[in-house]
Amino acid sequence: MAMTLAQAILSRKSDKAPEEGTLCRVRVDLAFANDITGPPAIRSFKEMGAEKVFDPARCAVLPDHFTPNKDIAAAEQAKEARDFALEQGMLYWEQGRVGIEHAFLPEQGHILPGEIILGADSHTCTGGALGAFATGVGSTDLAALWALGETWFRVPSTIKVRFEGEKPENIGGKDLILALLSLIGVQGARYKALEFSGEVVERLPMDDRFTIANMAVETGAKAGLFAPDKTALDWVTPRAARSFEPAFPERGAPYEKEILVEVSEMTPLVALPHSPANVRPALEVGPMPVDQVFIGSCTNGRLTDLEQAARVLRGREVHPSVRCVVIPASREIFADALRLGFIDTFIQAGAVVCTPTCGPCIGGHMGILAKGERCVSTSNRNFVGRMGDAGSEVVLSGPLVAAASAVAGRVADPSEVLAND
Amino acid sequence: MTRTITGKAWVFGDDVDTDVIIPARYLVTSDPRILEKHCMEGLVPDFSTRVAPGDFIVAGENFGCGSSREHAPLALKGAGCGGVIAASYARIFFRNAINVGLPIFECPEASKAIAEGDALEVDTSSGTITMTGIGEVFHFSPFPPFIEEIVAAGGLVPFVREELERRKTR
Numbered sequence: 001m002a003m004t005l006a007q008a009i010l011s012r013k014s015d016k017a018p019e020e021g022t023l024c025r026v027r028v029d030l031a032f033a034n035d036i037t038g039p040p041a042i043r044s045f046k047e048m049g050a051e052k053v054f055d056p057a058r059c060a061v062l063p064d065h066f067t068p069n070k071d072i073a074a075a076e077q078a079k080e081a082r083d084f085a086l087e088q089g090m091l092y093w094e095q096g097r098v099g100i101e102h103a104f105l106p107e108q109g110h111i112l113p114g115e116i117i118l119g120a121d122s123h124t125c126t127g128g129a130l131g132a133f134a135t136g137v138g139s140t141d142l143a144a145l146w147a148l149g150e151t152w153f154r155v156p157s158t159i160k161v162r163f164e165g166e167k168p169e170n171i172g173g174k175d176l177i178l179a180l181l182s183l184i185g186v187q188g189a190r191y192k193a194l195e196f197s198g199e200v201v202e203r204l205p206m207d208d209r210f211t212i213a214n215m216a217v218e219t220g221a222k223a224g225l226f227a228p229d230k231t232a233l234d235w236v237t238p239r240a241a242r243s244f245e246p247a248f249p250e251r252g253a254p255y256e257k258e259i260l261v262e263v264s265e266m267t268p269l270v271a272l273p274h275s276p277a278n279v280r281p282a283l284e285v286g287p288m289p290v291d292q293v294f295i296g297s298c299t300n301g302r303l304t305d306l307e308q309a310a311r312v313l314r315g316r317e318v319h320p321s322v323r324c325v326v327i328p329a330s331r332e333i334f335a336d337a338l339r340l341g342f343i344d345t346f347i348q349a350g351a352v353v354c355t356p357t358c359g360p361c362i363g364g365h366m367g368i369l370a371k372g373e374r375c376v377s378t379s380n381r382n383f384v385g386r387m388g389d390a391g392s393e394v395v396l397s398g399p400l401v402a403a404a405s406a407v408a409g410r411v412a413d414p415s416e417v418l419a420n421d
Numbered sequence: 422m423t424r425t426i427t428g429k430a431w432v433f434g435d436d437v438d439t440d441v442i443i444p445a446r447y448l449v450t451s452d453p454r455i456l457e458k459h460c461m462e463g464l465v466p467d468f469s470t471r472v473a474p475g476d477f478i479v480a481g482e483n484f485g486c487g488s489s490r491e492h493a494p495l496a497l498k499g500a501g502c503g504g505v506i507a508a509s510y511a512r513i514f515f516r517n518a519i520n521v522g523l524p525i526f527e528c529p530e531a532s533k534a535i536a537e538g539d540a541l542e543v544d545t546s547s548g549t550i551t552m553t554g555i556g557e558v559f560h561f562s563p564f565p566p567f568i569e570e571i572v573a574a575g576g577l578v579p580f581v582r583e584e585l586e587r588r589k590t591r
């Protein structure tokens with residue numbers, strides 16, 4: 001029988017044909033943890049009686065969440081993860097070289113088409129942008145992966161999502177995934193895989209694809225996949241850290257259903273508190289003042305995102321009562337943004353620019369919200385207390401809306417600010 | 422393993438996420454004794470001092486959605502929670518709960534019927550949830566065989582330990 005992309009990938013690495021609904025045992029190509037999920041994984045690894053990771057070149061630790069270490073406890077955690085990684089000879093990058101795992105690993109060529117990638121972080125699904133079956137697990141599962149080099153999956157059914165129409169200029173990956181969330185909700189794809197396609201996808205740059213795949217987990221999905229096309233292969237081939245063989249969905253593959261997202265008439269979207277599926281057009285939100293704007297994270301901290309934010313902020317000022325925090329998602333992105341003058345634009349506009357880290361996305365550091373404060377954030381979750389006090393609010397958006405909101409001091413559509421250009 | 426768990430119900434809605442189960446700012450440790458102090462504080466600020474050993478979290482669909490943090494089931498376990506009864510679970514939370522040994526039960530009917538403070542008894546061998554006040558009984562679906570295997574081994578840690586032993590002697 002013809003296979004979906006998820007099945008096609010799983011079949012490569014599995015001991016048996018990956019039939020939907022059955023459990024299959026698969027070999028993994030990369031298994032990674034961060035400074036939060038690493039230490040419990042290391043402890044479970046030792047409790048399992050394991051001594052050596054299955055392959056140090058396929059196991060990684062990335063210190064990106066509470067780093068540069070925000071306090072002593074975070075420092076202890078990061079140290080435990082680092083010591084283990086160095087002792088095992090695993091892939092490890094120190095502060096200053098690393099980035100947010102889901103932006104950094106693909107950039108370094110460690111997530112490749114046709115591979116199976118497991119990370120102890122729910123947004124591991126970002127790797128689906130490259131046609132890898134990438135999904136998040138908990139620390140104990142990761143410890144088992146480090147020890148055995150394999151894990152078990154229930155083979156998911158797949159929902160095919162087609163983005164069709166003529167994409168308006170101000171619409172980006174974030175708007176597309178928010179549009180899907182508004183249609184299927186936060187559990188519309190629970191336990192399933194999403195396969196993204198359609199004429200919009202065919203012309204979509206990689207950065208937008210990463211944003212879409214990143215938030216697949218917000219629909220409950222196990223994986224959010226793009227079949228690797230020329231755009232993806234051109235992007236990944238010069239970066240690849242290993243040889244790879246892309247997998248593709250087969251014609252006539254059985255999809256559980258197909259969802260059509262028509263984009264021609266779309267205007268930029270936001271997700272209001274406290275659910276990523278609470279989606280409205282930014283233009284229809286009404287007066288909603290903001291105290292902080294965060295442009296960054298594994299969702300929208302890439303070069304194209306910073307470029308869009310810079311387009312809005314160039315020659316403008318952040319509203320006097322707004323803190324605007326910009327965090328490039330990796331060193332490479334930071335360096336490119338510096339070279340292209342975006343960083344200068346941000347600083348001239350009155351924004352704060354920080355070193356690559358998750359920072360405020362997870363309420364860790366570098367921009368925590370006080371009770372009653374509201375933040376427009378380009379990250380992926382706006383749950384209660386996500387970025388600080390349980391009485392604070394997060395509005396999710398793409399970088400254009402975020403930058404426009406920073407200038408306007410309230411939730412704004414980019415057209416309201418860019419009108420005078 | 423036969424086990425009866427008794428406690429009262431703490432009722433929550435759909436889509437209870439990991440940020441309210443244990444906010445990220447406390448993730449500088451994975452010690453359940455520290456984590457439990459902040460368990461559910463996003464929804465019930467003094468939860469950890471009011472929850473009694475054996476008490477159940479009763480929730481709707483998609484319990485545990487959000488991050489992969491194993492700290493969420495660990496915090497609930499640390500708080501002495503007897504288990505979670507929900508209509509459905511987010512997939513990573515589901516795996517994590519099994520792996521760290523937090524009892525979880527999937528039962529949409531019970532999740533709808535149970536009200537805040539109801540006295541409950543869960544019998545894991547017969548697969549039943551009883552509302553002891555009114556004697557109403559619900560059945561929950563057993564785990565798929567593969568998960569039973571992990572549970573039977575006592576969790577993922579001993580399961581892998583056995584697998585590693587097998588590989589050594591092969």
Ligand code: SF4
Pocket residue numbers: 065100101102121123297298299357358361362379380
């Ligand atoms: S940027 Fe936010 S969502 Fe992404 S890995 Fe970091 S904490 Fe998680």
